[in-house]
Amino acid sequence: MDVVLELRRKQDNLKADRQALIDQIAEIDRQIAAVDKVIQIYEPGHSPRKAAAQRGRKGGQCLGGLFANENLSARILNTLRLAQTRISSHECAIRVALQKVIPEDDPRLPELANRVAISLSGLAKRNRVEQIKGDGRAFLWRVAA
Template sequence: MDVVRELRRKQDDLKADRKALVEQIAEIDRKIAAVDAVIQIYEPGHSPRKAAAQRGRKGGQFLGGLFAEDNFSARILNTLRLAQTPISTHECAIRVAQQKDIAEDDPRMSEIAGRVSIQLSGLAKRNRVEQIKGDGRAYLWRVAA
């Protein structure tokens, strides 16, 4: 029995299940929006935009689900491993974005960089990455030894 092949098969199954759930959530969100529209007919003061914004935050939809199928922490760790030398948060964000064909000058880069920064801080707390002093005031990141 090839353990790695079985694990990859299981991982593919789990990714497919996750994708199906993301699609179900999107369908539920569409139904909620339809109900909001009906509520607005009977209660003109009802504000569906406010409720939708709260649902979006709680659901953790990052860049419209662009990274929904990914383990973002694992993607960052892999980016740091491939870098071979310590890199800045900004450089890490650029490399992560390029993996999704997002250009460095894309307006979404600031959101990606912010999310990468948050993830790096969390990984540092779990001793998965290390922050080291770079040139000037910059800090660089590397996978913890």
């Protein structure tokens, strides 16, 4: 019996279980967002953002732990490299979401866009990316040369 092989199998099983839970949480979040929309019909003053903030982050995890086992900065850099042109932080967030198979109408996308913008600022301070003034108020980003 190869102990390392068995440990790797166990680790793979645990990762698969964890991913299944993350997917289940994402589905529950989509259902909550759908219920929020129905509540807004009956109670126009209801604010889904406030309700989402109350559900909030548990344990400081971003996006319900969706990127807990990943380096979001590395994913952002890879997204910028693949873009081969300057893109906005919002566009970068959408592309990161699509890589994680998160639909564009997912209620977590605004939070992801915020995290991407924060990460881009941090990467800019470390001279990993460059910020370029785009059309209007938007800034565009690219990997630093």
